[in-house]
Amino acid sequence: MRLVVVPGDGIGPEITAATMAVLRAADMRFGLGLAYQEERAGREAMARDGTSLRPELFQAVKAADGLVLGPVDSIGLGDPSKGEINPSAFFRRKLDLYANLRPARTYPGVRNPLSRDFDLVIVRENTEGFYADRNMEEGNAELRVTPDVVVSLRRITWPCCERIARAAFRLAARRRRKVTAVHKANVLRKGDGMFLEACRTVAKDFPEVTLDTVIVDAMAALLVRDPARFDVVVTTNMFGDILSDLTAELSGSIGLGGSINAGDRYAMAQAAHGSAPDIAGQDRANPISLILSAAMLLAWHAERTGNNAFASASGAIERAVAASVAAGESTRDLGGRLGTAEAGRAIAARVAAS
Structure with missing residues (x-):
């Protein structure tokens, strides 16, 4: 499975790194053969490329099996003629991602x-x-x-x-x-x-x-x-x-909400929340929403290809999230004491041991 990974803005790079740690653990445990291509979009791309979404990125996503999109600061990205393209809306429309699936459930260990x-x-x-x-x-x-x-x-x-x-x-x-x-x-x-x-x-x-x-x-x-x-x-x-x-x-926090935007041919994993620039770079952001979104992307790929290893990996990630939260191995917004990176590592460890 070939994935394009766009860390995005604000807390995006932090929660994307935590998500990648979990995906790598799932890859090793279930032999998924994941390949990654990291790209930029949003504010960083606007500053470096003069546009928030280069045409080359769109072509890369079309050639891949899935997209992991970190939160993008879309405020002010309102004039496409000036290169100000909202990546989320762009991909939803151009790839015909007609179904936004948003699970919500309660977790033991999280007050709701x-x-x-x-x-x-x-x-x-x-x-x-x-x-x-x-x-x-x-x-x-x-x-x-x-x-x-x-x-x-x-x-x-x-x-x-x-x-x-x-x-x-x-x-x-x-x-x-x-x-x-x-x-x-x-x-x-x-x-x-x-x-x-x-x-x-x-x-x-x-x-x-x-x-x-x-x-x-x-x-x-x-x-x-x-x-x-x-x-x-x-x-x-x-x-x-x-x-x-x-x-x-x-359910207890919008940080627990996974989200996938899916069509018949393409799909995009995307956290249910925004880029939270006020806590960016502080190792405080909850990575679970993007981690669960990535798990949903694996499940979508399994359904599309019939490869049950991806379904097993998706289920293992979901169970690892639940177990980590129940054990208090989570960020402060959920009552835990871990930072973003450590919370991601805790979930990855449980996936590896599944």
């Missing part, structure tokens, strides 16, 4: 706001919706009509609704066989109405999986009240973006 256990996955449509950089072939979908009026357009299409629904049902069939479609069809009748129709159509191909539907504002309340009732939650782009941050925090 609810004091109860849950294990769910948000499956977020990733390529259209209200995101102005993803729903137009050319230009931007936010229009300033007059100096004090802005109109934002949302694109919803049947093919995108159908394929994200199918991704959710495939995942649920391997889990607890329940899909919850989250929507606002009581107000957004045409767009979210189409989304619900697509979910119900796909459900007919998965008779073993139960489908229910929840309005998004009620869903936010239900997640706080009883998240354990949910298994796989599928929704449109912006709703999924918001709800996945909520579920990550409900």
